[in-house]
Amino acid sequence: MPHSVLDWAFVLAQTTNMQPLNFAILGPGGIADDQHAPAIKRHPDAVLWSVLSRSPERGLHFANKHGLSAPQPCFSSLDELSADPLLDAVVIATPDRLHAEQVIACARAGKHVLLEKPMATSLAECDAMIRACSENKVTLALAYHLRWHAGHRMVRTRIQEGALGVLRHMRVHWTFAAKDGTNWRSSPETGRWWSLAANGTHCLDLIRWFMIPTEGEIIEVKTLTSNSKFQSPHDETSIVALLFESGATAEICVSVQFESDSRIEVYGDTGSVRMEATMGRHGQGDIYINKEPFPFEPVSPFTGELNNFIECVRNGAQPEVGQLEGKRNVEILLQSIHSSGSDSYPQP
Ligand SMILES: NC(=O)c1ccc[n+]([C@@H]2O[C@H](COP(=O)([O-])OP(=O)(O)OC[C@H]3O[C@@H](n4cnc5c(N)ncnc54)[C@H](OP(=O)(O)O)[C@@H]3O)[C@@H](O)[C@H]2O)c1
Missing domain, CATH: 3.40.50.720 (NAD(P)-binding Rossmann-like Domain)
Incomplete structure (x- = not known):
């Protein structure tokens, strides 16, 4: 078997x-x-x-x-x-x-x-x-790839089954310290965002994946950005606030200015989830539901991602994250930099 x-x-x-x-x-x-x-x-x-x-x-x-x-x-x-x-x-x-x-x-x-x-x-x-x-x-x-983290997938299923009651809020924090300001993401020739593209787009994808099935679409986006360390043309730290149709809220803190452990928190009427250091490449970290450790077996998220892609090529199904979801993610990243006034390439 x-x-x-x-x-x-x-x-x-x-x-x-x-x-x-x-x-x-x-x-x-x-x-x-x-x-x-x-x-x-x-x-x-x-x-x-x-x-x-x-x-x-x-x-x-x-x-x-x-x-x-x-x-x-x-x-x-x-x-x-x-x-x-x-x-x-x-x-x-x-x-x-x-x-x-x-x-x-x-x-x-x-x-x-x-x-x-x-x-x-x-x-x-x-x-x-x-x-x-x-x-x-x-x-x-x-x-x-973070949708293919074994713990994230198991927790999401529990939440969809009602483990936390009605969802009220989700918070995702993920930062690292870039060694200098020369990364291609900091150049308008090769990128449009820095912290939002390096980490923020992943955080946004997780929030959408966890919240949208029960809370509806994101209807408002407000963002603050800072480029105080490298004076990059692009965001080095971004704080994004999101409002869903249901009235539930979410927040993202991403930065390339300082190192810290990643953290995801999800809050509902009857419980909460905390995921520590699960946002890397290797499918690891620690998860707690209502403060109790939640066991899972770490696997490479890149294997699940590739497997889903190959299945879709083989049978014509829609991928886990398809082109319309990819576009919606970009749309919210654009709303973020527009709301913060930090877009280096304003769109018509
Ligand atoms: N899923 C994740 O967790 C994750 C993590 C990191 C990055 N990413 C994404 O993967 C993509 C690549 O990121 P990366 O961190 O792997 O970047 P990277 O290490 O800088 O690699 C990018 C590669 O693109 C090629 N390239 C072609 N034109 C380029 C140009 N004008 N400037 C710089 N490189 C150019 C380079 O190869 P040659 O010079 O040999 O042509 C370079 O090795 C991005 O879209 C990024 O957002 C995803």
């Missing part, structure tokens, strides 16, 4: 006798090297096939390190990479401002896309991406 998502994927691949999907990675940087490449290598229905890098040396280093399988695995041109008829899907892990152009090019080449967050930096870009994917019948999934 299969136990894990990978066991099930293995059984499916065996029984259906399908060829595994060949994956390319666009952007062999931090998250691709640390999480996406190992997750693809582990998956029985995926092959790590090729890579796009602006630098042939970086591409080759990545190909050698992770054992890429294509006869010619390294590309500096997206047109050439995506012309490969044996390539099925791409993971896009490049700076936020590159997402739209790259997704549209991959969709036109018929490649399915697992896209790092946030989806894009404007709503017009999101619409163009959605159109390209729909016209070319390819799957577009957003990589909000």
Whole structure:
């Protein structure tokens, strides 16, 4: 009897006798090297096939390190990479401002896309991406891996079953200390947000995932930002307040100015949940329901995320986080910087 998502994927691949999907990675940087490449290598229905890098040396280093399988695995041109008829899907892990152009090019080449967050930096870009994917019948999934944290999933089910009574408030705190102000997220050429894109978009996704089924849509967004440490054109600390249709509220505190442990709190009429240090990449941390420890088995959230993507490519289902949810997340990030008056690229 299969136990894990990978066991099930293995059984499916065996029984259906399908060829595994060949994956390319666009952007062999931090998250691709640390999480996406190992997750693809582990998956029985995926092959790590090729890579796009602006630098042939970086591409080759990545190909050698992770054992890429294509006869010619390294590309500096997206047109050439995506012309490969044996390539099925791409993971896009490049700076936020590159997402739209790259997704549209991959969709036109018929490649399915697992896209790092946030989806894009404007709503017009999101619409163009959605159109390209729909016209070319390819799957577009957003990589909000924290939905695949085993503890988060179990707690959310308990909350949906009424464990906390009527939900009233959710708070998510997640910060880190950037070493200086040179990150691409702090440049208007490559990003539009910093703290909001690095961490805030994940916090927002979790809040939407936990609250919307019972509390309705977010109807008001108010945000304060600060760039007092690096004088970045973009937000270094953001405090976001959210109001739901039901009257429930939520708040996000994200920053690249200081280090702290992440914390999620959910409050209802009859109980509360606290999740300490669960917001990283490895599916770990501690969870308490009504102050009692809540056990869960840590698993890599990137495995569940990839598995969901592959299932959707295989059977045409909607991904856990699809393109419309990706666009709505961007819309709220835009409302945040507009309400704080800190948008470096005001939209018409
Ligand atoms: N899910 C998560 O927890 C998580 C965590 C971190 C990041 N992310 C997301 O993943 C994406 C990549 O973030 P990252 O932290 O991995 O960034 P990173 O380490 O800087 O890597 C980005 C890669 O994109 C390529 N690139 C192409 N054009 C670039 C440009 N103009 N400037 C900088 N790099 C460029 C670079 O590879 P070459 O130079 O070799 O072309 C670089 O290695 C972003 O969308 C980010 O929000 C998600």
